[in-house]
Amino acid sequence: MSSPAMTQEPVYVYEKPVRLWHWVNALALVVLAVTGYLIGNPPVVTGGEASDHYLFGYIRFIHFSAGYVLAIGLIGRAYWALVGNRYSRQLFMPEVYRLTYWKGVWHEILWYLFLVSEPRKHVGHNPLADLAIFLFFVLGSLFMIVTGFALYGQGLGEGSWADRLFGWVIPLLGGSQSAHSWHHLGMWYLVIFMMVHIYIAIREQYVSRQSMVSTMIDGWRTWKDDRP
């Protein structure tokens, strides 16, 4: 999986549910980051009675709805890892127990530091991408979902499903205010992932020896040359 590709034939890597999830999830994360930032730094409406406006209410509503999309999407994606093709499992389990995996990570680091002249070909994610996606995206969004629904449970009230399921994290993080701050910081963790991720995806589309962005659109990994 993470090891260099041995084939020169196009491979169908990302099945339809994975691609659909990728783009829905990307949209949800962008919406969450924008509305989340606004929850911390709200825009102000002036004039009129309170009953004439519901701006902040809508911002929070959109945030919570996108939060549900993120959480339910991740559950669906986890299910697909069980029933989908071999590449669908990579997201959740980088093969960190293999020496060849770490050698692969090292090679990719050298590649991004311009220290090797030719990149390797990968059918699925390259090992470094796999690691970054796991550490930043998988762990990051799990953290955001847990803290997000814990805060959401405070609004739903004590004993609500969100409070019973996730309420325990709030004292663990040092109270509601600290939980807000950590949730807020988590946004930046994911924003940084998104910046690097999009940059690398576009860059690799051009400079690597394989297809990239188009693979996440039509599912096929194609190759630019037929050397191994």
Place this chain on the structure above:
Amino acid sequence: MSTRPDSFYDVMRRQGISRRSFLKYCSLTASSLALGPQFVGNIVHAMETKPRTPVLWLHGLECTCCSESFIRSAHPLAKDVVLSMLSLDYDDTLMAAAGFQAEEVMEETMRKYKGRYILAVEGNPPLNEDGMYCIVGGKPFVEKLRYAAKDCAAVIAWGSCASWGCVQAAKPNPTQATPVHKVILDKPVIKVPGCPPIAEVMTAVITYMLTFDKLPDLDSQGRPKMFYGQRIHDKCYRRPHFDAGQFVEQWDDEAARKGYCLYKMGCKGPTTYNACSTVKWNDGVSFPIQSGHGCIGCSEEAFWDKGSFYDRVTELNVFGVEANADKMGLVTAGAVGVGIAAHAAVSINKHKNTETHKKDSL
């Protein structure tokens, strides 16, 4: 003369409280505990027949603001009644006895009511230097606390000091002031946080325990649900302005005059569990937000260490860096952005070179 132990009612009558006042007090208590009128009878019956439960009230590292709040309970009746029940026993700052005589009273109550008295604690014990930072009656307070807790039925932790540690436990906490539930591990501890807690909340909690002989329903943090079940924000009368997006941005702006939401001024109502927005203060006259100032979160754990009272996005300490999430995030994201731009520039350059190289070698 009967030999049965005094009931609350007996004690109150001895204090000169009329039957009429007694009944009024019972209905008041029922309503402040949000119990229906049918419970008034239960309370009357309990107070007439049950032997009085004594309360020992200890003072550790504290400022006595809890006592000050307590004796200002809005309904003078409630105050008189509850005080007459309490002051008979032990309270360093309120009782008549002093010195050895006072310590004697405590001993006697502990002996006579072994396993039945309630221990109310105001303030907390500092543990550093074997507890030498707080000496009461010639001994470290922590020893006295442990000793008094040994035979009690339950502990009430008054205020943020006893519940969370409060200002004396704020960083760097040189005396190692420690909240009660971390010192008394083998008894139920009821937290009644706030700096100070609201008087009516205090009297209602203690009356509930005395009359029903059981602990009030507690939340996961050990606070009575009836007063700490919701945030200030959940019942704040400025909430419609919050949902509308109408915020005060300056203490003297038009929005402040119009009484808009104080969220952007750092109001901690959304993260603070307390009853201020429903019970209010000073006979129900007002509460901080009604007076135009945000909530500072005084009933929350470590509220002194959570950054400015006036910032919405407050300071965090991450691996020793002290800044708010947006500052940390913007600086890091900025650095990453610059990194990406530089990397992109080198990539484009290299790519062009290899392309020309390829063409050359063709």
